[in-house]
Amino acid sequence: MAATSELPPEFIVKIDYDRCRRCKRCVMNCSFGCMHFTDRVVPEHKLCVACQRCVTYCPEHAITVTKNELAYKENANWSPELRKNILKQAETGGILLVGMGNPRDYPILWDHLLIDACQVTNPSIDPLREPMELRTFLGRKPDRLEFVERDDGEIDLATEIEPQVRLDVPVIFGAMSYGAVSLNVHRSLVMAAARSGTLMNTGEGGLHRELYPYAGNVIVQVASGRFGVHSEYLNTSAMVEIKIGQGAKPGIGGHLPGEKVDEDISKTRMIPVGSDAISPAPHHDIYSIEDLSQLIYAIKEATDYEKPVSVKISAVHNVAAIASGIVRAGADVVTIDGFRGGTGAAPMVIRDNVGIPIELALAAVDQRLRDEGIRNNASIICAGGIRSSGDMAKAIALGADAVVIGTAALVAMGCRICQKCYTGNCAWGIATQRPELVRRLDPQVGSARLSNLLTAWSLELKEILGSLGVNSIESLRGSRERLRGVGLDSQTLELLGVKPAGVGQ
Amino acid sequence: MRGNCYIPSGCSVSGIMSESGRRQDGNAIIKSIALMHDRANGLGGGFAAYGIYPRRSDLYAFHMMFDDMAAKERCEEHFKDRFDIVLDEAMPTRPGGAYEEETSGRWGERGVQPIINPPVLWRYFMDVPEDKTKFVSDREYVVGEVMEINSTIDGAFVASSGKNMGAFKGVGYPEDIGVFYKLGEYKAYIWTAHGRFPTNTPGWWGGAHPFCLLDWSIVHNGEISSYGINKRYLEPFGYKLELRTDTEVVAYLFDLLVRRHKLSIELAAKVLASPFWDDIDRMPDRERRIATALRQVYGGALLNGPFSIILGHSRGMVGFNDRIKLRPMTCARKDDMLYMSSEESAIREISPDLDEVWSPRAGTPVIGELDEGVA
Known part of the structure; x- marks a missing residue:
């Protein structure tokens, strides 16, 4: 996003200048070009993506990144994200590109599923004391196995198993x-x-x-x-x-x-x-x-x-x-x-x-x-x-x-x-x-x-x-x-x- | 008749077999299971017996339970076009019968009568019409019919469907059930028995053990914690799991593995209670290849959770435990007799002087087979 964009910054980078020792580690760590150093560290809020790299690596814990709370006036229908997207598209005329998975608030069904456990009628098993097997084979399996009897009377597998x-x-x-x-x-x-x-x-x-x-x-x-x-x-x-x-x-x-x-x-x-x-x-x-x-x-x-x-x-x-x-x-x-x-x-x-x-x-x-x-x-x-x-x-x-x-x-x-x-x-x-x-x-x-x-x-x-x-x-x-x-x-x-x-x- | 609850169960099991095929009456097995009265709670008991119908050994003996006479009529209407009924009759019973020993006396203390409200019990000796078996074997045909009756005919339940064998089961203490069914008047070379301690109470006669399909019978002490996947594994093969109990999966798995997939009993037991990977990795090459393939292909058939099971079939009896032996089983031999039971005392009760007594290792089947040449 060009610095001349009218989009308000998404995040605000706060530097605690009392703690900052001007080591410039944040400047070196920020890969988005957000941190500048003149006589002290000056953040360019618009460039911050809240990746937390500077926050993590500041030896003095002098940096916090917060949301730019009122960048967009509150509106239950027109969320900040919608307005941000429209502004971006109005400026560029392009498809909005994103990284990582869908962040929207769709139902997560995993969180609506619960797992059973044993009580009395079947004993639970202590995995620290008993074998507990996770071994898994991926690949096509036959529906059934066939065996042949060898000359020595022992049986052997007759079905050929595909690679697993x-x-x-x-x-x-x-x-x-x-x-x-x-x-x-x-x-x-x-x-x-x-x-x-x-x-x-x-x-x-x-x-x-x-x-x-x-x-x-x-x-x-x-x-x-x-x-x-x-x-x-x-x-x-x-x-x-x-x-x-x-x-x-x-x-x-x-x-x-x-x-x-x-x-x-x-x-x-x-x-x-x-x-x-x-x-x-x-x-x-x-x-x-x-x-x-x-x-x-x-x-x-x-x-x-x-x-x-x-x-x-x-x-x-x-x-x-x-x-x-x-x-x-x-x-x-x-x-x-x-x-x-x-x-x-x-x-x-x-x-x-x-x-x-x-x-x-x-x-x-x-x-x-x-x-x-x-x-x-x-x-x-x-x-x-x-x-x-x-x-x-x-x-x-x-x-x-x-x-x-x-x-x-x-x-x-x-x-x-x-x-x-x-x-x-x-x-x-x-x-x-x-x-x-x-x-x-x-x-x-x-x-x-x-x-x-x-x-x-x-x-x-x-x-x-x-x-x-x-x-x-x-x-x-x-x-x-x-x-x-x-x-x-x-x-x-x-x-x-x-x-x-x-x-x- | 059919409860809507699933019933996990505790229990006692006992089995007796003469490997030379000698037939003996049901009094011994009743005595054995009666000793373990306290392992049951009066909500289910039953027996399977092999060799009981020698004169009709070429016919499928269907032991049926009906909610009422209307259900019986519906079922007979169903049978009419599907089987040749050679003989049908009421199951001989002694209503109100009770085992005369002290154990059953406790019913009286609680003000309950033994063997109450039996369903309509009827048995049919039937042949499969020839035109029905053009495309499937008669055994396959019978399996399909059993599935259909149990799942579609309201109020009708097939307790057993094998040849020259039968299941006798119901709600009550097993020793009382044995007396109710007059088991002293039958002779069999294999007897298995079950006393039940279900942890809730639908009081359903069909839900008692043994579970039978063709000549397979299962008595089971335990709970199949892998029931969910075992059921889903079996369904695509055409098995309908309608009985709301985990034990039926064991019967169907044996039917699938041994009858349809032609695995030996030993291999089937290795599927149901498979060796651990650590042990498989140490096996010699051929065994390792076989054990690995069995686990890869039949993972959905692995039985997990605590169980001791006695499987009966017309040529023998197999006892086995889960992979870490969470339920008891003791075996013993005396002359041509093989005994299996939840407790050694239940064996000593009927055969005090034994040649050999042992507790089988976890996951290792004990296999009793009729001697070769015994018909």
């Missing part, structure tokens, strides 16, 4: 492309995934060669721009994902501005330095489900049928039927991304108004696949809006095999959700390619923090399983009987397949 990917914790890091995020973010994610026995997802920007040794913990994505996709890339993975849609912007493509395409990104994405990387809205070789099937099998051919293929779609109205088609088209995993999922950049009108809540989409897909008798044929990954281990447990109980965290992972690495990812100025070194900012995130520290988060969530999930009186994740997965709804209307309950709180089994 093992997770020690049912949480996967979400797709965030190298370009949208820094290489240090990819390094942190992949190291944490390796340490915690799970997967990270490259997003659509390819995989930097430096990370090839981590192939076993990587989902490589194939998106509509096909950036960085080549045979070796496909085979440097645990799983391949075809990205059809993203929860934050269903039906919308992507655009990485040329300024971000440096030497390394250029090599990884296989595009010239400085050129815009534009992902088309659709895959131009997929205009139908049968086209998708061709791409699934093309990838399977390219990877020698050794890796599960996932298809990621946004949660839209007809998600259940689409997911069913995807499974029948040959996908081994379906990833559903809810409308609260994050993004580096999306048109605000799409992010805030398109798609459906992941809770309903997940419930609909799981039930549809069961109704059609094909639930075993694919794993379901639930993405977009998982904020805590409680959300994770509820998602698994609704039917997910595993969940995805994107925003939560970024927050663990320092993100303050200031929603300016698309500017390339991320003060925390996450959504940026500016070398002086990128190095703010130390991959050793980032990966340790991510692993800590996964460890904490695993422990919490084990506590939940123990209180439910079960000792394996299979007994939670799809067990909607252990969920109850509060404050939900009967139709929502029916769609979720969950009884209202107060009703017994």
Whole structure:
């Protein structure tokens, strides 16, 4: 936003000059150019995005950032945000661009679901003293197993099982492309995934060669721009994902501005330095489900049928039927991304108004696949809006095999959700390619923090399983009987397949 | 007749089998389950018996419970076009019957009579018409019919539907139920029994154990904490879980795994009470491959929560516990007899001098089979 804009500042930066020792650390830390130094620190309020970087790093705790309370006169109908947006568009004539997931006050169904626990008739289990199993396998499973008797009288497996990917914790890091995020973010994610026995997802920007040794913990994505996709890339993975849609912007493509395409990104994405990387809205070789099937099998051919293929779609109205088609088209995993999922950049009108809540989409897909008798044929990954281990447990109980965290992972690495990812100025070194900012995130520290988060969530999930009186994740997965709804209307309950709180089994 | 409540239950179980196929009357099993009177609370008891109808062993014996005569008529109307009824008759019962020992006397103290308000109990010996089995096996056909009767015919319930076997169950203490059904007059090579302590009270005869489908019978002490997913796992295979109790999933899972998927009883038990991953990881290659595949493919069939279960079928009896043995089970042998029970005392009560007594390990099935050559 130009400093000449008529928009009032969103935030006010207050400096306590009695405490300030003029060390200029805030000036160095602010990546949005808000802090100036003449004989003392002078903030340019209009440029502040409330990323909290200066506040966090001021050694004297002399900085506070507050809302510019009366920037817009109070009006219950015309919120400050609406007026701000109109002013911006009146000045620029452009589509409003935003970062991160949908911040609007839509109902969050996770917060209306409660989990059961044992009392008397079935004992709860203490996860610190008894085994508690979270191991999960992603991939297509047969409906049944067959066995043969060998010459020595022992039996052996006759059914050939398609490739499965093992997770020690049912949480996967979400797709965030190298370009949208820094290489240090990819390094942190992949190291944490390796340490915690799970997967990270490259997003659509390819995989930097430096990370090839981590192939076993990587989902490589194939998106509509096909950036960085080549045979070796496909085979440097645990799983391949075809990205059809993203929860934050269903039906919308992507655009990485040329300024971000440096030497390394250029090599990884296989595009010239400085050129815009534009992902088309659709895959131009997929205009139908049968086209998708061709791409699934093309990838399977390219990877020698050794890796599960996932298809990621946004949660839209007809998600259940689409997911069913995807499974029948040959996908081994379906990833559903809810409308609260994050993004580096999306048109605000799409992010805030398109798609459906992941809770309903997940419930609909799981039930549809069961109704059609094909639930075993694919794993379901639930993405977009998982904020805590409680959300994770509820998602698994609704039917997910595993969940995805994107925003939560970024927050663990320092993100303050200031929603300016698309500017390339991320003060925390996450959504940026500016070398002086990128190095703010130390991959050793980032990966340790991510692993800590996964460890904490695993422990919490084990506590939940123990209180439910079960000792394996299979007994939670799809067990909607252990969920109850509060404050939900009967139709929502029916769609979720969950009884209202107060009703017994 | 059909309660609207779900019933978690505590309980006692007992099973007796002659592996040589000798048939004995029901007095011993009644005596055994009567000893564990205090594990039940009078809200359900029942027995399964194998070998009781040798002269009609080629016919499906349907033990039916009806709310009233109108329900019976509705059901018979349903049977008419679907089965050849060779014989139908009232179940022989002794209304007001009670086990004469002190334990049952407590009913009197509480001013309650044993075995009250039985539903209409009727049994049908039926054949499956040939034209019904062009596309499905007769067993598949019978399963479909049982599901349909239980879910669509109001007031009718199939207590058992196997050949040469039957379930005898109701609301009351098991020993009184045994007397009510005159089990002393039947002879069987396998008897299983159940005394029930449900933690709420719909007082529904159909809700008592054993649960039966074809020749499978299940008596179960425990609660299936994974019921929610087990039910959703079974539904796409055509099973209708209408009985509002967790035990029926066990019967249907065995039917699915053993009859339809052709797994051995041992493998089915490994599905229902699977080994832990830590143990699987230490197995030799072949076993590890099998155990891993079973867990990957049949995760929805894993039974979790506390249980000890005795499964009966026409060729044998299987006892097993949950993976961490949260409910008791003791087994014993004497000559050709195999015993399983919640308590050792209930075995000693009928066979004081045993060859061998042991407590099976968690998740490890104890399998009794008829000797080869026994018809």
